Amino acid sequence: MSSRPELKVDDEGGFIKFFKALPSHNADTIRIFDRGDYYTAHGDDASFVARTVYKSTAVVRQLGKSESTGLPSVTMTVTVFRNFLREALFRLSKRVEIWETTGRMNWKITKQASPGNLQDVEEELAGEFDAAPIILAVKVTAKAEGRNVGVCFADASVRELGVSEFLDNDLYSNFESLLIQLGVKECLVQVDKSEKDVEMSKLKAIIDSCGVAISERAGPDFGIKDIDQDLARLLKDEKASGTLAQTDLKLAMGSAAALIKYLGVLHDSSNFGQYQLYQHDLSQFMKLDASALKALNLMPGPRDGAKTMSLYGLLNHCKTPVGSRLMAQWLKQPLMSKDEIEKRQQLVEAFVEDTELRQTMQEEHLRSIPDLYRLAKRFQKKLANLQDVVRAYQVVIRLPNIIGTLEGVMDEQYKDPLDEAYTNKLREYSDSLAKLQEMVETTVDLDAMDNHEYKIKPEFDDSLKMIKRKLDKNRHEMDAEHKNASEDLNQEMDKKLFLENHKVHGWCMRLTRTEAGCIRNNKGYQECSTQKNGVYFTTHKLQSARREYDQLIGNYESTQRSLVNEVVGVAASYCPVIELLAGVLGHMDVIISFAHCSVHAPTSYVRPKMHPRGEGNTVLKEARHPCMEMQDDVQFITNDVDLTRGSSEFLIITGPNMGGKSTYIRQIGVIALMAQIGCFVPCAEAELTIFDCILARVGASDSQLKGVSTFMAEMLETANILKSATSESLIIIDELGRGTSTYDGFGLAWAISEHIVKEIGCFSMFATHFHELTALVDTFPQVKNLHVVAHIDDQGKAKREVTLLYKVEEGVCDQSFGIHVAELVRFPEKVVNMAKRKADELEDFTGKHDATALNVGKEDVEEGSQLLKDVLLRWKEQCEGKDLSRDEKVEMMRELVKGDEKLLANPFFQSVKAL
Numbered sequence: 001m002s003s004r005p006e007l008k009v010d011d012e013g014g015f016i017k018f019f020k021a022l023p024s025h026n027a028d029t030i031r032i033f034d035r036g037d038y039y040t041a042h043g044d045d046a047s048f049v050a051r052t053v054y055k056s057t058a059v060v061r062q063l064g065k066s067e068s069t070g071l072p073s074v075t076m077t078v079t080v081f082r083n084f085l086r087e088a089l090f091r092l093s094k095r096v097e098i099w100e101t102t103g104r105m106n107w108k109i110t111k112q113a114s115p116g117n118l119q120d121v122e123e124e125l126a127g128e129f130d131a132a133p134i135i136l137a138v139k140v141t142a143k144a145e146g147r148n149v150g151v152c153f154a155d156a157s158v159r160e161l162g163v164s165e166f167l168d169n170d171l172y173s174n175f176e177s178l179l180i181q182l183g184v185k186e187c188l189v190q191v192d193k194s195e196k197d198v199e200m201s202k203l204k205a206i207i208d209s210c211g212v213a214i215s216e217r218a219g220p221d222f223g224i225k226d227i228d229q230d231l232a233r234l235l236k237d238e239k240a241s242g243t244l245a246q247t248d249l250k251l252a253m254g255s256a257a258a259l260i261k262y263l264g265v266l267h268d269s270s271n272f273g274q275y276q277l278y279q280h281d282l283s284q285f286m287k288l289d290a291s292a293l294k295a296l297n298l299m300p301g302p303r304d305g306a307k308t309m310s311l312y313g314l315l316n317h318c319k320t321p322v323g324s325r326l327m328a329q330w331l332k333q334p335l336m337s338k339d340e341i342e343k344r345q346q347l348v349e350a351f352v353e354d355t356e357l358r359q360t361m362q363e364e365h366l367r368s369i370p371d372l373y374r375l376a377k378r379f380q381k382k383l384a385n386l387q388d389v390v391r392a393y394q395v396v397i398r399l400p401n402i403i404g405t406l407e408g409v410m411d412e413q414y415k416d417p418l419d420e421a422y423t424n425k426l427r428e429y430s431d432s433l434a435k436l437q438e439m440v441e442t443t444v445d446l447d448a449m450d451n452h453e454y455k456i457k458p459e460f461d462d463s464l465k466m467i468k469r470k471l472d473k474n475r476h477e478m479d480a481e482h483k484n485a486s487e488d489l490n491q492e493m494d495k496k497l498f499l500e501n502h503k504v505h506g507w508c509m510r511l512t513r514t515e516a517g518c519i520r521n522n523k524g525y526q527e528c529s530t531q532k533n534g535v536y537f538t539t540h541k542l543q544s545a546r547r548e549y550d551q552l553i554g555n556y557e558s559t560q561r562s563l564v565n566e567v568v569g570v571a572a573s574y575c576p577v578i579e580l581l582a583g584v585l586g587h588m589d590v591i592i593s594f595a596h597c598s599v600h601a602p603t604s605y606v607r608p609k610m611h612p613r614g615e616g617n618t619v620l621k622e623a624r625h626p627c628m629e630m631q632d633d634v635q636f637i638t639n640d641v642d643l644t645r646g647s648s649e650f651l652i653i654t655g656p657n658m659g660g661k662s663t664y665i666r667q668i669g670v671i672a673l674m675a676q677i678g679c680f681v682p683c684a685e686a687e688l689t690i691f692d693c694i695l696a697r698v699g700a701s702d703s704q705l706k707g708v709s710t711f712m713a714e715m716l717e718t719a720n721i722l723k724s725a726t727s728e729s730l731i732i733i734d735e736l737g738r739g740t741s742t743y744d745g746f747g748l749a750w751a752i753s754e755h756i757v758k759e760i761g762c763f764s765m766f767a768t769h770f771h772e773l774t775a776l777v778d779t780f781p782q783v784k785n786l787h788v789v790a791h792i793d794d795q796g797k798a799k800r801e802v803t804l805l806y807k808v809e810e811g812v813c814d815q816s817f818g819i820h821v822a823e824l825v826r827f828p829e830k831v832v833n834m835a836k837r838k839a840d841e842l843e844d845f846t847g848k849h850d851a852t853a854l855n856v857g858k859e860d861v862e863e864g865s866q867l868l869k870d871v872l873l874r875w876k877e878q879c880e881g882k883d884l885s886r887d888e889k890v891e892m893m894r895e896l897v898k899g900d901e902k903l904l905a906n907p908f909f910q911s912v913k914a915l
Contacts, residue, residue, distance in 0.1 A: 005038035005075045007061050011105070016064050016071045018105050019043065028213070029095040030088060032081065033107070039081040046074040052092070053084050082124050089115050089125075093186075093213035096121070115213045116186025117263060122374065123383075137188035137255035137262070138175070139222050142199045149175050150251020152259045153182055153280075158373065158579075159271065159380070161234075161259070163252040164280040171716075172206050173724040177287035177693070178280075179210045181333050188258050191216040209290045221261050222254040230260055234275040249279075270380060286334035286676055287693035287724070291717050295696035295732060296669050297627060298331055308630040311670060315679065317596045319366035322373055322582050323589025330590060334676035336690060338612050344591065344678025345607055347421055350414035351595035352680065357409060358595055365402045366589050369395060372582035379572040386444065386454040386564050389571045392578060393440040399430040399581075422588055429581045436574050443567050451501065456560040456567070467556045474549050478507055481542045485509060485525075489518045498534075505529065507546040508538045591678075598680035602629050602636075605680035608671075609687040614728050618643040618672070618763060622684035625667035626674070629682065637806040638684075641668055643763040648784035650757050652774055653767045654813040655788030660806040661767035662698070664788070665732050668765060669694050672730055689763075691730040695721040698734040718752060722760075731756060731764035746770045757783060774812045787813035864908030871896050871903060 009015050019042055025031065030048060033040045041049040042063070050057045053076065064070030076084060088094040098111040098121075111120035116135025118125060136153035149172070150165040162182075168174045179187070187207045189200065207214050265271045293299065300310040307313035312331055318324045335341050351358040370391050378384040406423045409415050440446075445455045458468035482499040491497040491511060498510045505528045511519065516535035519525040526543070528536040538546070598605035603624070611617070622638035629636040637660070642648050653661045671681045675688045697717045718736065725731055736749045749770050756764050757780045766773070777783045789807045875893050884892070903909055 004059065004080075005035075005077060007040065007063065007073055007075050009063060012064055014105050016069070018107065019071060025097075026095075028093075029097060031097045031099060032076075034098055034100045034110075038078065039076045040073055041076070042071050042073045046072045049074050049076065049084060052087055053080055085113070085121060085124055089113060089118065089121075093211070095213075095215075114186050114215065116184070119263075122377065133186075134182045134184045135186045135188070135259065135263070136179070136182065136184045137217075137222075137259040138203065139190055139251045139254045139258075140199055140203060141251065146170075147172065147199070148251055150249060150253070150255050151175075151178065152252055152256035153184065154259060154263065159275045161256060161275055161277045162280045163249060163256060163277065164282060165249045165252045166282055169723050170202075171720050171723055172203060173289065173720055174282060174287070175203070176206050176210065176289050176720075178282060179207065179212060180288045180290065180293055181282075181285050182280075183328060183332050184210070184212050186213045186215060188215050188217050188221075188255075188262055190219055190222050190258070210293075211290075215262070217258050217262065221258040224250060224253045224257055227253045227257045227260075230257070230266060231277065233272050234260070234265065235277055236273055236275065268381075270382065274380070283692075284336060286336060286673070286691060288332065288334075288673075289693075289695065289720060289724075291698065291720075292669070292694045292696040292732075293332075295666055295698040295734070296673060296694070297666075298673075299328070308627055311627060311674075314627050314630060315593060315597050317362075317593040318589045319362055320369045320586060320589050321371040322369075322586035323366070323593065326586045327590050327593060330677045331673070334673050335678065336613065336676070336692065338610050338690060341610055341676060341678050341690070343417065343421075344594075345610075345680075346414070346417045347591045348594045348598065348678060348680060349607055350409070350411075350418055351592050352598050353411070353414070354409065355599075357405065358592055358599075360405050361402075361588070361592055362596065365398060365405065366585065366592070368398065369585055372578055372585070376575045376578045376582070379568070379575050379578075382572075384568050384572065386456075386567065389440060389567055390444060390446075390449065390454060392571060392574070393437060393444075395578075395581070396430070396433045396437045399426055399433070403427055403430060422584060425580075425584050429577050429584070432577045433574060433581075436571060439567065439570055443563070455556065456563045461559070461563065463559045464556065467552055467559065471549070471552050471556070474545055474552060477545045478542060478549070481539060481545065482509060485539065488524070491515055491518065500536075502528075502536055505536055505538070507542065507549060508536050509542065510534045510536050594679040597626075601626065601682060603682070605682050606684065606686060608675045608681050608683070610675065611687065611689040613690045613692065616687065616689045617645060618668075618688045620668070620671060620681075620683045620686050620688075623667055623671060623686075624682040625663050626670060626682045628663055628667070639664055639806075639808040643668075646782055649761065649763055649782040650753070650776075650780070651765045651784055651786055652753075652776065653765065653786045653788065653808065654769070654771055654774060656790045656813070659788035659790055660808070661788055662734050663806075664808050665734060665765040665767050666698070669696065669730060669732050690728075691763075692726055692728045693724065694730045694732065695725055696732040696734075697721060697736060698732065722752070722755060725756070725760045725762055727761045729760070729762040731760075731762060733764070733766045733768075735768060736766070746772060749773055750776070754780075771812065785810065785812045787811055860906060861908045864903070864906040867900065867903040867906060868909060871900060 022031075027044075030041065030045050032045075033042070040046075046060050047057055050059050054074075060072045060074050062070040063073045085096060088096055093115050095112070095114040097109050098113075099107045100110045101107050113119075113121040114135075116133050118133050134153055134155050136151055139150045141148045145167075147168040147170065148165070149168050151163065153162045154160060164178065166174055178184075189203060189207070191200065204214055260266060265275075288298075297310050299312050300307075312328060315331075316324055316327050318327055335344075351361075372395065375384075375388060375391060378388050403423060403426050406418055406426070409418055443456055443460055445453075445457045448455045456464060458464040478499060482493065482497070485491075486493045486497050489497065489511075496512055496515050499507070500510055501507050502510075508528055510533070512534045513530070516530075519527065519535070519537050525537050525539060528538060530536075605626075618641065620641040623641050624636050624638050628634060643651070651665075653664060655661055667682075671683065671686065672688055672691055672694060674681050675686070676690060697714065714736065718733075721731055721733075733752075736745070736752065749766075749768060750773060753766060753773060753776055756762070757776070761782075774785045777785050786808050787810075789809055790813075871893075875896055878892060878896075879889055897903060
């Protein structure tokens with residue numbers, strides 16, 4: 001807490017007055033004020049920052065003399081502010097406004113950021129984000145036959161606009177898949193205050209369920225009046241705008257207009273003629289919805305502890321920021337083309353088989369590649385400096401070694417795929433960048449980089465040459481003073497006494513803290529500061545030399561400025577090639593990361609055999625859950641999976657709680673997805689068909705927070721499955737119908753299962769506690785029953801030991817183990833015993849009732865009812881007018897029944913008697 005800056009404002013009253021006069025802002029927006037070397041937040045924003053960053057409102061200070069007229073405020077160092085920025089934008093989906101002052105109370109917004117638009121704060125974030133910040137605008141028209149949806153989207157750091165227009169159902173399943181596919185962070189929606197649009201409410205619910213920030217924009221923003229000329233100014237190929245805008249993509253063009261206005265790309269002339277427009281085809285990737293994302297643990301959750309708890313965390317061994325972002329994109333965009341999947345598999349196999357190639361690429365080459373997209377962006381935005389030119393140069397000079405490593409592959413089977421994907425392209429880019437390398441080596445003083453100085457070579461200009469001579473003389477004087485101090489203080493140079501260029505004090509000397517006593521009370525030496533690594537001090541001669549050095553460096557920089565601008569300008573012209581190079585190296589990084597995981601798993605992954613869509617079966621031998629097997633102290637039990645058309649399309653899995661049903665069905669979804677992104681899979685052998693989507697229903701834990709009951713959430717997810725699934729989909733259902741009464745729940749589970757089997761006909765897995773559902777196998781040959789095995793050791797009724805074996809076998813599990821789980825978590829013994837008694841009672845009742853009901857025909861019921869009626873009438877006559885006790889009346893009834901052989905033989909009477 002002590003590191004928090006002190007709150008100092010020159011004119012407190014003036015600032016309070018200014019702040020309180022500001023128009024109120026949306027609760028999703030946080031205003032931050034840049035005070036130069038620290039930042040502040042005020043009012044409600046101060047409380048938010050205090051809770052988010054410091055986890056305590058005790059840090060809030062009052063600006064002003066009294067609480068009634070004052071202003072709650074909080075301060076942040078630059079580092080704390082940057083951490084807050086990441087938290088606010090990425091985890092909390094907030095918008096941030098940064099205000100700066102140009103004079104007395106002349107505050108204005110200089111930077112704005114939102115989850116999908118990070119352009120203004122890219123430097124503050126230093127490129128530290130897992131996935132590209134995609135921002136999307138959507139426009140919808142609802143018609144009787146369906147919903148027309150038009151979208152335009154962009155990654156603000158890459159100069160591309162994607163558009164798509166498609167028909168959707170009333171649950172917006174395709175739109176939800178698109179949000180997941182693209183990894184959208186922020187969504188612009190049209191809002192019309194005059195009417196309450198039901199469709200817009202549905203749309204917002206979908207956006208919210210995908211964890212995407214919503215930005216409402218006025219209707220006119222989506223107008224297409226000026227879109228043709230706007231696109232003509234932005235696009236490289238002017239024809240593209242005309243052809244697209246004149247087609248039926250009117251909704252997408254409206255979305256494009258809103259997005260262009262929101263991002264403000266037309267305000268920056270450097271964007272003109274630089275953008276590309278492309279049409280996104282929704283069907284080229286497997287569709288995933290928010291439920292599938294959650295069920296398959298694709299991306300890290302806020303509560304995930306170990307990195308390996310999510311598939312992204314498990315697979316991401318990328319060495320470059322571009323690779324990590326591409327990995328996140330690929331996970332949400334599994335391929336649908338068998339050829340494309342097999343191309344990736346072949347590349348993965350090349351790096352799996354050649355350990356030296358894989359390790360050299362990871363440890364020697366890729367590790368040193370910076371974020372090339374971000375570097376290109378700095379050149380495009382004219383923010384680049386000589387250091388950025390050198391960073392680009394350092395990548396260029398590494399390319400020959402990368403190419404050489406790839407050319408060293410001798411196996412013909414892998415050489416051609418590697419050449420096509422990487423080597424040929426890298427050779428081409430290396431040749432294109434040769435002139436950049438030549439320019440840097442001619443103009444930049446590469447030796448000065450050792451001192452973290454980025455300068456033009458002095459030989460390049462006569463004025464620079466003269467200043468360099470003076471700098472050398474100055475440096476010689478400082479070295480001489482260093483030597484004198486060493487002799488005077490009797491301290492060894494460069495072992496105990498160092499000459500360093502400190503970021504605050506400039507050139508000065510440093511002694512280790514144990515030796516620092518020799519300069520105390522010594523008039524010839526001036527102490528600057530004491531830090532962990534020692535005591536910094538100077539002398540009069542060194543101070544004078546340091547001042548001259550600073551002046552000379554200033555002269556050098558002002559003299560070289562025009563030359564630097566020229567060099568940076570030439571380097572900027574190589575941006576298109578640098579971006580292409582980033583794409584190739586990022587692709588290689590992800591492929592090598594897949595190979596790394598495949599080799600280093602507890603048991604190596606295998607290359608799966610892929611069948612075209614709608615053909616072949618999915619058969620996995622000794623399948624494992626890739627994340628589960630990586631958890632500490634887990635000895636994973638493998639299981640086979642057989643999804644065969646006609647005989648085991650629909651698997652019903654029964655068995656005890658905690659027995660492994662959920663893991664079994666989810667691991668099949670995870671393996672299918674891994675196979676379609678081109679990765680190897682955790683099996684001994686695997687063949688899979690290509691699925692067009694994975695649809696999942698696996699719990700609704702956070703729905704109550706959004707005002708949706710568990711059962712309602714369950715039904716909404718299931719409705720989405722039934723409307724979206726095709727015969728080529730994969731459906732995963734983990735329990736269904738538990739949120740309502742047993743009979744309603746079972747009825748729904750049966751009807752849904754029957755609909756999937758009869759009408760949809762896709763591969764499905766249904767884990768359930770409704771054992772009655774297993775009767776589906778009698779009606780449909782494509783249904784198969786499986787159960788997870790539990791060993792039961794009966795030692796008298798009181799103590800029943802249950803051992804879960806986590807093995808999946810054919811057949812039905814005919815009992816539940818809910819009470820066993822209660823025992824495991826140490827329920828009070830009384831409660832457990834009462835539960836057992838009640839369960840036994842209910843089992844006895846329903847068991848007997850069911851058994852007799854099955855054996856009694858309609859005629860037996862009619863005959864038995866008449867015979868019983870006759871006996872009761874005779875009994876009534878005999879009892880009337882007699883003063884008999886209850887026991888005597890019962891005895892009389894027994895005698896009458898005993899004497900009626902026909903009644904005793906009747907099956908219906910026997911069932912009544914048994915009750």
